[in-house]
Amino acid sequence: MSLLQVNNVTHSYGATNRFWRAGRQKTVLSDVSLSIEQGECLGLLGTSGAGKSTLGKVILGLEKPRKGQILFQGVDLYETNPSTRRRLRRDLQAVFQDCYSSVNPRMNAEQIIGEPLQNYERLSPNEHRRSISMLLESVGLSPEDRGKYPHQFSGGQLQRINIARAIALKPKLIVLDEAVSSLDMVNQTHVLHLLDELKTSFGLSYLFITHDVKAACSLSNSLVVMEKGEVIESCEDQSQLIASSHPTVKKLLESILSEHPRSRSIN
Amino acid sequence: MIASIRTGLRSQKTAAVCSVILFVLFSIAILAPWISPHDPVEVNLALKLQSPTWDYPLGNDHLGRCNLSRLLHGAQVSLGFASLIFISSLLIGLLIGTFSGYKGGAIDLVLMRFCEGVMAFPTLVLVLGLVGLLGPGLPQVVLAMVMVQWVYYARMFRGMVLSLKERNFITAARISGSSHWTIIRRHIIPNVLPPIIVMGTLEIGWAIMDIAAMSFLGLGIQPPSPEWGSMIHEGKSYIRSNPELMLYPGIMILIVVITFNVLGEALSERFGVKRRY
Numbered sequence: 001m002s003l004l005q006v007n008n009v010t011h012s013y014g015a016t017n018r019f020w021r022a023g024r025q026k027t028v029l030s031d032v033s034l035s036i037e038q039g040e041c042l043g044l045l046g047t048s049g050a051g052k053s054t055l056g057k058v059i060l061g062l063e064k065p066r067k068g069q070i071l072f073q074g075v076d077l078y079e080t081n082p083s084t085r086r087r088l089r090r091d092l093q094a095v096f097q098d099c100y101s102s103v104n105p106r107m108n109a110e111q112i113i114g115e116p117l118q119n120y121e122r123l124s125p126n127e128h129r130r131s132i133s134m135l136l137e138s139v140g141l142s143p144e145d146r147g148k149y150p151h152q153f154s155g156g157q158l159q160r161i162n163i164a165r166a167i168a169l170k171p172k173l174i175v176l177d178e179a180v181s182s183l184d185m186v187n188q189t190h191v192l193h194l195l196d197e198l199k200t201s202f203g204l205s206y207l208f209i210t211h212d213v214k215a216a217c218s219l220s221n222s223l224v225v226m227e228k229g230e231v232i233e234s235c236e237d238q239s240q241l242i243a244s245s246h247p248t249v250k251k252l253l254e255s256i257l258s259e260h261p262r263s264r265s266i267n
Numbered sequence: 268m269i270a271s272i273r274t275g276l277r278s279q280k281t282a283a284v285c286s287v288i289l290f291v292l293f294s295i296a297i298l299a300p301w302i303s304p305h306d307p308v309e310v311n312l313a314l315k316l317q318s319p320t321w322d323y324p325l326g327n328d329h330l331g332r333c334n335l336s337r338l339l340h341g342a343q344v345s346l347g348f349a350s351l352i353f354i355s356s357l358l359i360g361l362l363i364g365t366f367s368g369y370k371g372g373a374i375d376l377v378l379m380r381f382c383e384g385v386m387a388f389p390t391l392v393l394v395l396g397l398v399g400l401l402g403p404g405l406p407q408v409v410l411a412m413v414m415v416q417w418v419y420y421a422r423m424f425r426g427m428v429l430s431l432k433e434r435n436f437i438t439a440a441r442i443s444g445s446s447h448w449t450i451i452r453r454h455i456i457p458n459v460l461p462p463i464i465v466m467g468t469l470e471i472g473w474a475i476m477d478i479a480a481m482s483f484l485g486l487g488i489q490p491p492s493p494e495w496g497s498m499i500h501e502g503k504s505y506i507r508s509n510p511e512l513m514l515y516p517g518i519m520i521l522i523v524v525i526t527f528n529v530l531g532e533a534l535s536e537r538f539g540v541k542r543r544y
Contacts, residue, residue: 060442062438062441062442086444089442089444090444092442093442093443094438094439094442096435096438096439098435101434101435101436102435102436102439103436103439104436104440104453104454104457104458105458106457106458107453115440115443115445116443116444119443119444119445119449120444162439165439165443
């Protein structure tokens with residue numbers, strides 16, 4: 001049984017007009033299916049507006065799709081009773097692109113990371129402090145940073161805080177919605193390495209949503225490419241992606257900047 | 268950089284001066300019963316319209332009552348009830364605005380159309396109408412003003428909640444397993460309350476003016492209790508012979524309203540908030 005199974009999910013946003021009830025519907029996901037195995041990372045590629053983030057939201061249980069089902073650990077996320085859903089959601093966390101808007105500016109690092117712990121675990125103040133220190137260390141920050149507020153961190157550090165919050169409950173699946181896209185190249189590499197390490201040490205699975213083919217390839221085991229709400233290609237490894245004949249996939253691959261621009265211009 | 272520090276300091280200096288003035292005024296209002304030299308309602312026709320003496324530093328009014336004592340006691344009414352109006356309409360607005368903005372949908376639609384309906388009327392006309400309905404008296408005026416004022420706060424809170432709701436940390440909190448109530452309490456209210464309190468300081472000035480206006484029209488506080496608006500009302504018959512009867516309470520209203528407005532401006536500059544509905 002797969003950890004996550006997305007079966008024929010269709011979703012649309014209605015342009016709901018209050019005066020003329022029947023607003024036009026815009027289909028953002030049509031008949032999307034994919035699955036993620038335990039300990040695996042699935043890269044979800046696609047250009048802007050392909051429906052990647054919507055799929056992420058649907059998987060996270062934030063938006064009920066019009067059709068289809070999301071099976072997480074074999075249970076339909078939108079059909080179970082609230083207590084099961086709450087228990088399942090614990091194993092389902094996320095990191096978003098904009099690290100600044102992902103944290104409450106009026107909370108310090110300890111409060112931000114401690115939020116999921118407070119919601120799900122009954123820890124004594126001492127244990128709480130200790131697990132926050134451990135989490136900060138595991139994402140490469142110092143425990144002394146616990147009292148700092150978001151504006152005192154850099155973008156890369158803040159994204160680490162977001163990652164620490166996501167792994168606080170030792171989840172099974174983390175949705176990384178463009179999690180490294182807003183960072184500079186150096187920080188991107190650091191965070192990708194960190195995510196890779198965490199994956200092995202915590203036994204995590206990722207849904208890595210990105211438009212960056214290189215980043216996707218470096219972290220993912222398998223890849224799925226989306227366009228206009230449809231899955232147009234799913235491959236087991238990079239070589240399959242490179243061999244793909246689909247024009248959009250080719251375009252995506254061409255968009256990778258060469259490390260040696262001069263040699264490319266000669267070709 | 269230096270310029271921003273300088274403006275920051277300057278606005279803080281203004282805020283500090285205004286706070287001191289307001290602190291003094293509020294202390295006077297609270298301590299009025301102890302520091303005023305005479306009973307504010309004690310009539311002594313022998314001293315009618317008397318000029319300032321050592322015993323009566325600001326003279327006496329047309330019934331021989333001590334002007335200074337009346338002014339001090341009037342501060343209690345003006346400042347106290349203006350703050351009451353401010354706090355209650357802020358709380359009602361917070362409750363309804365946050366609920367409406369967070370919940371959205373049909374409830375939001377109905378509540379906001381109601382607010383817009385109330386906002387479409389001039390405030391004073393509505394307050395006058397309500398006071399006419401409820402009967403004259405200070406509690407009725409306060410009630411009427413709260414009933415009209417809260418819609419402005421509700422509107423502001425709702426707008427801010429709407430923009431806040433789209434921020435990722437609300438989604439992140441939901442994913443972290445926080446209930447809606449926890450999200451409102453821990454993420455929304457701490458982020459919407461401070462800027463609106465800052466904007467609200469501007470509103471207190473208006474509330475004081477409105478109370479005074481109502482008293483001037485004879486709808487607010489009933490004689491013989493002292494209040495700045497009613498003092499101006501009583502003094503207006505003597506404007507030719509004794510203009511100071513109107514001048515003293517007028518100056519007090521001026522000082523309080525200007526101080527509140529300048530403080531509000533300074534604070535909104537300091538915290539970078541803009542007035543919006």
